[in-house]
Amino acid sequence: MVSYNIDLKDKTILITGAAGFIGANLAKRLLTEFEHVTIIGIDNITDYYDVRLKHERLNELAAFGKRFRFIKENIANKQAVEHIFDEYHPKIIVNLAAQAGVRYSITNPDSYVESNLVGFYNILEACRNHDVEHLVYASSSSVYGSNKKV
Numbered sequence: 001m002v003s004y005n006i007d008l009k010d011k012t013i014l015i016t017g018a019a020g021f022i023g024a025n026l027a028k029r030l031l032t033e034f035e036h037v038t039i040i041g042i043d044n045i046t047d048y049y050d051v052r053l054k055h056e057r058l059n060e061l062a063a064f065g066k067r068f069r070f071i072k073e074n075i076a077n078k079q080a081v082e083h084i085f086d087e088y089h090p091k092i093i094v095n096l097a098a099q100a101g102v103r104y105s106i107t108n109p110d111s112y113v114e115s116n117l118v119g120f121y122n123i124l125e126a127c128r129n130h131d132v133e134h135l136v137y138a139s140s141s142s143v144y145g146s147n148k149k150v
């Protein structure tokens, strides 16, 4: 059993990229292990890979009823992000909405600028403007430095 130094009791957790591989699994685990958390999941369901997988993950999460609320939205939409923070007052933010993949960026740079730069900036701004306790975000595995070849 992992010991946590963050009190999750009665907290609203906002997970961006909630239909994605990590986001959906994180949401499921938090909802399963912590009775008193509510999760707001945002995802705009990009078609970078088969969207049926994302809908299946969301269907699974729908089983948690009101404890999981899904919002189909783009985090690059600043007004929408602000509105979600105003409405739900999340205390913990996990930003996983991103365009992943290094090679894809060479042919589709726009989607990286939109999600990874503008979207992440909007999340940072919303955190700055609201009473947020914790922000967790993921980056590319390439950034962690495991690749010695530059």
Ligand SMILES: NC(=O)c1ccc[n+]([C@@H]2O[C@H](COP(=O)([O-])OP(=O)(O)OC[C@H]3O[C@@H](n4cnc5c(N)ncnc54)[C@H](O)[C@@H]3O)[C@@H](O)[C@H]2O)c1
Pocket (backbone or CB within 6 Å): 016, 017, 018, 019, 020, 021, 022, 023, 042, 043, 044, 045, 046, 047, 048, 054, 073, 074, 075, 076, 096, 097, 098, 099, 100, 101, 114, 115, 119, 138, 139, 140, 141
């Ligand atoms: N999976 C891995 O092994 C791995 C390893 C290292 C880092 N990461 C990082 O973790 C994060 C999540 O990875 P993942 O594997 O879950 O990816 P994923 O592609 O499965 O999930 C990302 C989700 O974000 C959504 N999304 C993209 N842009 C969005 C936007 N502008 N607004 C709202 N939603 C948007 C997509 O629709 C997708 O469902 C990424 O930053 C990735 O680089 C993943």
